[in-house]
Amino acid sequence: MILNGAEILVECLKEQGVDTIFGFPGGAVLNIYDALYKYQEDINHILVSHEQGAAHAADGYARATGKVGVCLATSGPGATNLVTGIATAYMDSIPMVAITGNVTRPLIGRDSFQEVDITGITMPITKHNFMVRDVKELPNIIREAFHIAREGRPGPVLVDIPKDVTAQKDSYERKEPKTVEVSDKYITEQAIEKAVKLINEAERPLIYVGGGIISSGASEEIIEFAEKINSPVSSSLMALGGFPANHRLHTGMIGMHGTKASNLSATKCDLFIAIGARFSDRVISNEAHIANAKIIHIDIDIAEINKNINVDSYIIGDLKEVLKRLIPKVTPKCCDEWLKKVEELQKLSIPQYENSDAITPHYVIEKLNELTEGDAIIATDVGQHQMWIAQYYKFYNPRTFVTSGGLGTMGFGLGAAIGAKAAKPDKKVVCVSGDGSFMMNCNELATAVSADLPVVILVMNNHALGMVHQWQQFFYEERYSHSIIEKKTDFVKLAEAYSAKGLRITSKEEVVDVLKEALNSDVPVVVDCLIEAERKVLPMVAPGAPIDQLICE
The missing domain is CATH 3.40.50.970 (Thiamin diphosphate (ThDP)-binding fold, Pyr/PP domains)
Incomplete structure (x- = not known):
């Protein structure tokens, strides 16, 4: 069927299963908003008060569901108002597609009214960004944007669409969304065996989980792994909820405001197993605290390996898939003495509150x-x-x-x-x-x-x-x-x-x-x-x- 660019955009959003968009209209996206009016039974648009709110809302939608969040803003200040929200999603590996309008193609680069180089501005804080130069490119760019946002380590993608592209007409044919393949091409038997050897030799293991366990849906595997080797589990801020707070092995948050149990266990363990975490400075402010422990790092992003701290062993791949391969190979442990020591540290972590009439x-x-x-x-x-x-x-x-x-x-x-x-x-x-x-x-x-x-x-x-x-x-x-x-x-x-x-x-x-x-x-x-x-x-x-x-x- 023949549609204009704005209608093709909305049809592509429907393809991707989008049911909600957060946005704020403006001149460069009026064609898109006209299409959203026609498709209002299919896609719910929530009008925010400020474009930054749209980016944060799309981010919150994605964190609560695991789906790609979508926000929409006009050119110039509308687009730049998304920047903080895009950076927030980028730093926390949240899948998001930000769609911005731009001035018509003949006016690009002329300092036109409400023109800004949003692809240049957001290049360091997106997984990828696109400017759509022709309506014929639009469907595949939108499909690719959603795929990139979801694949591997998730993150935000920006698509900038000049206004005249949203008015151009072209044929549209629906396609099924591209399947996101499990990232396992870097998972080698050698890497698995090296990690297994360290785990089986350890007497005092400590697992440190990050937000990657939530992105990968690996919570059940983490529980199974921890229980098999009887390892205490500490969580980064981003991992809270990924390992149940009431589990007997959970020591709480680790880092600058972590529990005594987590922080002190990190200084006493002989094996530190980081899973889906990036050794943030708010967790590992001084690596001397784990200098005497062997370190295993499991992560989907090869760029994180040896970036903030040098490790003894690493496995690159989707955490769920890595753990499925790792768990059968490790030997069950008791770690009774180690767990008793950690239990003593957990008692130290129980806050002693003053008996106060004040609101604490x-x-x-x-x-x-x-x-x-x-x-x-x-x-x-x-x-x-x-x-x-x-x-x-x-x-x-x-x-x-x-x-x-x-x-x-x-x-x-x-x-x-x-x-x-x-x-x-x-x-x-x-x-x-x-x-x-x-x-x-x-x-x-x-x-x-x-x-x-x-x-x-x-x-x-x-x-x-x-x-x-x-x-x-x-x-x-x-x-x-x-x-x-x-x-x-x-x-x-x-x-x-x-x-x-x-x-x-x-x-x-x-x-x-x-x-x-x-x-x-x-x-x-x-x-x-x-x-x-x-x-x-x-x-x-x-x-x-x-x-x-x-x-x-």
């Missing part, structure tokens, strides 16, 4: 965990509240924790929560934020209300940029330069102005009742939870310090 972060989050039974999708912004969630909320299943790990994007949480709720309308979705982060993209409350997406926004309000404030106390001799927030914004009134519900927690006695009301609401809710600015995220490892040198008070 751990109390609020533990009550949130109880009320949701650990079955909600929790999205966060970035800062102290993010680390408190990682420490105190118990994640039992993959794709229930949506957070910006690599880029650390303040303002990510609400947009991501909207995307997660659009993807999983039957799940409770809670965005846990700080007052600094929430102010960055609070305008997306209008999106949540207009799209009828009843998310809960729990603002841990300490009238400070909490993590900045904490670092200034520890490392800058308490010079609190611009980390105290003097804004007089009333978050309850702000919520009501957006036609959401606003609630406030001012005492410990109110926590449970207010959270219950928020969770049971059928409209978006902002909960302004007042906490003290002096509350810290502990334990903490100072930047560059060995992982076992924990600041605990």
Whole structure:
């Protein structure tokens, strides 16, 4: 059939199983929006308040489902407003396709109105990007973009389409999406046998899992592997939920704000098995902590091997496939003495809270965990509240924790929560934020209300940029330069102005009742939870310090 470029684009999105797009219209994408009007029964378009919110929502949609998230923006400032969201997805290996409009082809390169070289700008933060020069190229480019976003190590792809290409007409023929092949061409028997030898010889193994176990859907295999060799399992921030928090072998998060059990076990193990993790500086700030251990690295991306830390053995490939081949070859272990030692360290990890009448972060989050039974999708912004969630909320299943790990994007949480709720309308979705982060993209409350997406926004309000404030106390001799927030914004009134519900927690006695009301609401809710600015995220490892040198008070 003969269609214009915009209609071909939408047909190709339908081919790829796209049911939701997050976007904001503008001149260069008017033809696309006209096509979306015609296809509104097939694809749900959610109008955001700002293009950055569209990118974060597409990201949240992808994290909650494993499918490719899609966002759409016009040329120039519309396209550049996507950049932070694209970078966020890139750093955390999230599959996303960002579609941007551009000026007509004759005007490209002339500094035309709302023209920008978005492919040049996003080249370092995408797996690949395309500019469509002819409508005949459009179908295959869209198909390839989705394939690239999903294959291997996932990530964002950008497709830039000049306006006149969306008006051109051409024939269209539907095709089935290309199957993503399991990445196993680099999995060699030699690599498997070398890893097996190290595992079988180890007496004190420690598994360190990263976000790759969620991307690959390898959670069940990780559990089987850990149980077979009786190895404790520590998680990066991105891996939370990939290994059940209530499993007997789980030691919790590892790294700068990791548990004592995870961090100290890393200094005492004789084999450190990293699976789907990249040895981030927030995990391995000083490699001296595991200098005495052999290291195995299993990852889909060969570029990560020996990048941040030198290893003794590695296997390149899809984690699920690697573990399927590895598990039958390893010898079952007891590791009784090692597990007893780790169990002692786990007891040290149990926080000793003061008996306080004040509203403490751990109390609020533990009550949130109880009320949701650990079955909600929790999205966060970035800062102290993010680390408190990682420490105190118990994640039992993959794709229930949506957070910006690599880029650390303040303002990510609400947009991501909207995307997660659009993807999983039957799940409770809670965005846990700080007052600094929430102010960055609070305008997306209008999106949540207009799209009828009843998310809960729990603002841990300490009238400070909490993590900045904490670092200034520890490392800058308490010079609190611009980390105290003097804004007089009333978050309850702000919520009501957006036609959401606003609630406030001012005492410990109110926590449970207010959270219950928020969770049971059928409209978006902002909960302004007042906490003290002096509350810290502990334990903490100072930047560059060995992982076992924990600041605990």
